[in-house]
Amino acid sequence: MTDPRLSGADGLGCPAVPAAERFRRAIRVDPGLAARRLDHVLAVSIPEISRSRLQAWIASGQVRVDGSPRRSRDKVWAGEVIELEARIEPIGDCRPESIALDVVFEDEQILVVNKPAGLVVHPAAGHPDGTLQNALLHHAxxxxxxxxxxxxxxxxxDTTGLLVVAKTLHAHCSLVAQLQARRVHREYCALTIGEVVAGGRIEAPIGRHPTHRTRMAVVRDGRFAATRYRVLERFRGHTLLAVELETGRTHQIRVHLTSIQFPLVGDRVYGGRPRPPKQASPALVLALQTFPRQALHAIRLGLEHPTLGTTxxxxxxxxxxFADLLGLLRHESVTCS
Structure with missing residues (x-):
């Protein structure tokens, strides 16, 4: 948890000056992260910075724990204060690539894009290039x-829709602070298998699956996560939900909805295997069986502009x-009513 009393001059862990060169953050180790490696705690606490970059900062002495340098593998304990002050160096392991972007809004501070299915957000194992990050470096x-x-x-x-990008370090600090304070409004449309009776709120901790390490799950020692949902439209055997995130854990919507027995259509990882309703037409059966991704779309985004202060x-x-699949479901629901 970031301790604002220990942060930069603006109380948000952001540098006062010069904003374009330094990155500062102070973190008091939460009891839930005690006895874990320093680099792991930093990666969890500052997810917007890559773990490799954090490890490089630790190795170069730009990270201190209670005033003393530590190694990446050293454990940290509840109540200790991790202080990070580092120089932001240009990204060297991600090259610009000419990849088309659907830009919804752009000014000097922020960029909002409508991400298509199939585009990985940043390089990772198995996806060294061809990512949104590569495209952004070419665009700006x-x-x-x-x-x-x-x-x-x-x-x-494979989730589509709105995503905001910070174009300056000031905007970056502002957006991270808004996300941490849960002031960024993110609304999704999600098509679930099963007929949801009413809206609700799911509050359940999320962490790595105990046996399938590439998946997330609701686990006792996971990180706090909360999701709100309401019914938009019901079909035979399926429901269209509006889902709002209070937190932003990996795969949060997919994991939370699966935990209440309403997995997303097309989500083979979390149990969304096709379940066509009885007497469904061949066209709908085929559409449900071949839908190539989780039916999840980030439809609305709201935030405070980093410099203007306007919502x-x-x-x-x-x-x-997604729209085509909904059209088929609506047609058959009317036909069978």
Missing amino acids: PNLASVPRAGIVHRLDR MTWEVPMAAD
Whole structure:
């Protein structure tokens, strides 16, 4: 948990001056992260900075725990204060690539994009290039001096919709602070298997699955996570939900909805195997069986502009494949009513 009393001059863990060169953060180790490696605690606490970059900062002495340097593998304990003050160097392991971007809004501080399905947000194992981060560095080369090219939150590879990018370090600090304070409004459309009776709120901790390490799960020692949902439309055997995130854990919507027995259509990882309703037409059966991704679309985004201080909101149309599937479901629900 970031301790504002120990942060930069603005109380948000952001540098007062010069904003374009330094990155400062002070973190008091939460009891839930006690006895873990220093680099792991930093990666969890500052997810917008890559773990490799954090490890490099630790190795170069730019990170101290209770005033003393530590190694990446050293354990930290509840109540200790991790202080980070580092120079932001241009990204060297991610090259600009000419990849088309659907830009919804852009000014000197922020960039809002409508991400298509299949686009990975930043390089990772198995995806060294061809990512949104590569595209952003080509679109705006100055993003090389902003952590993770300005990416402050993520969408899964096959989730479509709105994502905001910080174009300056000041904007980066502002957006991270808003996300931590839960002041960024993120609304999704999610198509679930099963007929949801009413809306609700799911509060359940999320962490790595105990046996399937590439998956997330609701686990006792996971990180706090909360999701709100309401019913938008019901079909035979399926429900369209509006889902709002209070927190932003990996795969949060997919894991939470699966935990209440309503997995997303197309989500093979978390149990969304096709379950066509009885007497469904061949066209609908085929559409449900071949839908290639989780049916999840980030439709609305709202935040406070980093310098103007005004509230800004954006909305994008449903992704075409999602819209087509909804059209089939609506047609058959009317036909069978």
